[in-house]
Amino acid sequence: MQAEQEQPENLIADLPKRTRVSLGTAIVLGLTRGRLETKPTTSYLMTYRRSKCLSNCSFCPQAKESRSRADMLSRVSWPTFHTEQIIDKLQVAVDSGEIKRTCIQALNYRETPRHLQTLVEKIRQTTEVPVSVSFQPLKHENIQLLADAGADRISISLDAATEELFDKVKGKCVGGLYRWQRQLELLKEGVNVFGKWRVSTHLIVGLGETEQDMIQTIQRCVYMGVLPSLFAFTPIHGTHLENRAQPAIQAYRRIQVARHLLLQKIVKYEEMLFDNEGRISDFGVSKQSLLQIVKDGKPFLTSGCPNCNRPYYNEKPSGPIYNYPRDLTEKELSEIRTQLGLD
Numbered sequence: 001m002q003a004e005q006e007q008p009e010n011l012i013a014d015l016p017k018r019t020r021v022s023l024g025t026a027i028v029l030g031l032t033r034g035r036l037e038t039k040p041t042t043s044y045l046m047t048y049r050r051s052k053c054l055s056n057c058s059f060c061p062q063a064k065e066s067r068s069r070a071d072m073l074s075r076v077s078w079p080t081f082h083t084e085q086i087i088d089k090l091q092v093a094v095d096s097g098e099i100k101r102t103c104i105q106a107l108n109y110r111e112t113p114r115h116l117q118t119l120v121e122k123i124r125q126t127t128e129v130p131v132s133v134s135f136q137p138l139k140h141e142n143i144q145l146l147a148d149a150g151a152d153r154i155s156i157s158l159d160a161a162t163e164e165l166f167d168k169v170k171g172k173c174v175g176g177l178y179r180w181q182r183q184l185e186l187l188k189e190g191v192n193v194f195g196k197w198r199v200s201t202h203l204i205v206g207l208g209e210t211e212q213d214m215i216q217t218i219q220r221c222v223y224m225g226v227l228p229s230l231f232a233f234t235p236i237h238g239t240h241l242e243n244r245a246q247p248a249i250q251a252y253r254r255i256q257v258a259r260h261l262l263l264q265k266i267v268k269y270e271e272m273l274f275d276n277e278g279r280i281s282d283f284g285v286s287k288q289s290l291l292q293i294v295k296d297g298k299p300f301l302t303s304g305c306p307n308c309n310r311p312y313y314n315e316k317p318s319g320p321i322y323n324y325p326r327d328l329t330e331k332e333l334s335e336i337r338t339q340l341g342l343d
Helices: 002-010 023-029 083-096 112-126 140-149 163-170 180-194 211-224 249-263 287-296 330-339
Strands: 018-021 042-047 080-082 101-105 131-134 153-155 199-205 227-232 280-282
Touching: 018 023, 018 083, 023 042, 023 083, 042 083, 042 112, 080 083, 083 112, 101 112, 112 131, 112 140, 131 199, 140 153, 140 180, 153 180, 163 180, 180 199, 180 211, 199 211, 199 249, 211 227, 211 249, 211 280, 227 249, 249 280, 249 287, 249 330, 287 330
Parallel strands: 042 101, 101 131, 131 153, 153 199, 199 227
Antiparallel strands: 018 042, 018 080
16 A cells, blocks of 8 residues: 555656647647638647646746736637647647647646656657757756657746846746746756757847847857747736836847847857947948848747747737748838838
């Protein structure tokens, strides 16, 4: 009897019965009906829990003190389906070429690591699709757990560009679980486990940082071999920051260009110039180079893992579009030249 009582603590948890799916993903997988202007090329899943996350990020609908709907993350709704049904549909979508990656978002609760482990293992047993996990691991063992389960990438979010802002929006000032220095340590440990550029972090533009703050942190990520993925702050009803405005599109474009220059190692942060308000005044390259970068269009696409296009995660299809989920039109490129003051 004693052995039977101890058994659940020593075994891997069963596959979670239910999992959330972003609405766009649910449509692509055939789990529900709907029309999409742009289809996601990554299937976005999220761990399911009746109650919300144990942490308290001020911008997140899943925060423990949020009054937002339980099926929301950013401005996207995430309906719930049986996990086995999702995986069956995912296999079909991967075989047809519609889905090229799976990304699992995770709330933080006691069973999260084991739920992620079994979910990643089941997906990898069923299909060859690469799996990314967006997760706050809290300790090193959980990073290794996901690598052993078959995930090929992990994202550990900083979200804020400075330690002060981090504390205010997701750290000790709001009763959050996370600490700035520990997040940086976990990012380094993630690189040790997964390798350079297979670890990402999310950075949200519009939480109160200057452009200079954001560029410094992007450069820090590049030095670590961590891929910084840009998001535009999105106010969601029921969150602590529901009344905060989205960032100015001009500022977001400058940061997108700077991120591209730093990632491509065309310039370093130290070679850029900033005005008295921390705005980029000189990228450290010629206007002709900037025009070529805009013409290419890549800096303005969704940034993240390979094949991640995250359609309309930060914006309405009517705009303004912060991160484009598909190639830009000539009209859109012209608008960006104007936003950057290059016309």
